[in-house]
Amino acid sequence: MTTLIIIPTLNAADIIDAQLSKFVHLSSKVSVLIIDSSSDDDTLDVVKSYENECIVIPREEFNHATTRNIALQYEADFYLFMTQDALPCDDTLIEDIMMPFSDDDVMVSYARHIPYRGADKIERFARAKNYPATSIIKSKESIETLGVKTFFVSNSCAMYRASYFKEVGGFKDGVIMNEDMEYAARAIMDGKKVSYTAEARVYHSHMFRARDIFMRYFDIGVFFKTNAYIKAHLAGYEAAETMGKKQAKEEIKYLLEKDKWLIPKSLWFTGIKYIAFKLGHHHDKLPKPLRKLLSLHKNWHT
Numbered sequence: 001m002t003t004l005i006i007i008p009t010l011n012a013a014d015i016i017d018a019q020l021s022k023f024v025h026l027s028s029k030v031s032v033l034i035i036d037s038s039s040d041d042d043t044l045d046v047v048k049s050y051e052n053e054c055i056v057i058p059r060e061e062f063n064h065a066t067t068r069n070i071a072l073q074y075e076a077d078f079y080l081f082m083t084q085d086a087l088p089c090d091d092t093l094i095e096d097i098m099m100p101f102s103d104d105d106v107m108v109s110y111a112r113h114i115p116y117r118g119a120d121k122i123e124r125f126a127r128a129k130n131y132p133a134t135s136i137i138k139s140k141e142s143i144e145t146l147g148v149k150t151f152f153v154s155n156s157c158a159m160y161r162a163s164y165f166k167e168v169g170g171f172k173d174g175v176i177m178n179e180d181m182e183y184a185a186r187a188i189m190d191g192k193k194v195s196y197t198a199e200a201r202v203y204h205s206h207m208f209r210a211r212d213i214f215m216r217y218f219d220i221g222v223f224f225k226t227n228a229y230i231k232a233h234l235a236g237y238e239a240a241e242t243m244g245k246k247q248a249k250e251e252i253k254y255l256l257e258k259d260k261w262l263i264p265k266s267l268w269f270t271g272i273k274y275i276a277f278k279l280g281h282h283h284d285k286l287p288k289p290l291r292k293l294l295s296l297h298k299n300w301h302t
Contacts, residue, residue, distance in 0.1 A: 026094065065182075
């Protein structure tokens with residue numbers, strides 16, 4: 001089975017070397033495609049030192065879905081999408097994340113995220129909550145128990161069955177973000193399955209500032225507004241807002257045990273997320289200059 005690893009990059013010189021070094025030993029059946037958004041650091045020099053194929057696009061043309069759909073031009077049995085800040089925990093990532101595809105109905109398999117050293121307790125809670133130690137296969141029947149999390153996938157490290165990816169035209173062109181969730185929703189409602197594969201592990205976590213949180217959740221609100229059919233599939237089940245409130249409460253309980261001094265930060269970030277999500281959900285009522293100011297993906301608001 002052939003695998004194409006697709007990694008979009010932007011100014012990744014300080015981290016891309018560690019990631020690409022993990023793939024050097026792999027067989028000729030695994031290749032790497034870098035899609036760089038006109039980095040102005042040494043990213044391209046590092047990439048070229050590994051002799052991987054690299055495509056450079058104008059920075060303003062980057063889009064989470066459309067850029068990744070460049071993979072459609074390449075032949076492979078599987079596409080493994082990764083972000084530049086996801087580092088394989090071991091040398092068996094490809095084999096581990098591919099295991100669920102023995103089920104012909106599985107179209108996506110995504111990895112467990114292990115927080116980097118230095119991640120605070122809030123981030124560690126989020127990783128443990130969204131990426132637990134137990135694998136699960138999700139299908140249309142999962143909506144009753146998992147709600148919106150049925151459609152959750154992370155392209156920080158996710159493998160796609162290429163034949164189906166090509167059949168449905170890849171990701172939905174032009175979505176502001178969450179192209180992975182939108183794809184999973186279509187696949188699951190088409191009777192297919194998505195695997196959360198805990199055996200496949202990558203180091204991946206963030207240290208977001210309040211501003212980062214706001215802009216990210218504003219765009220999440222935009223995503224759910226512009227892909228309203230996802231909410232329609234969840235009628236009567238746990239939707240994104242309900243899930244967010246539930247997770248915020250669980251986070252407070254966790255911090256009471258682990259680090260109560262982080263509770264004010266947790267409450268502050270929860271408030272930011274709620275306000276930003278609501279504003280994003282009603283972005284069409286805001287003037288364009290304000291939308292661009294509040295959004296992480298400013299080029300989307302044209």
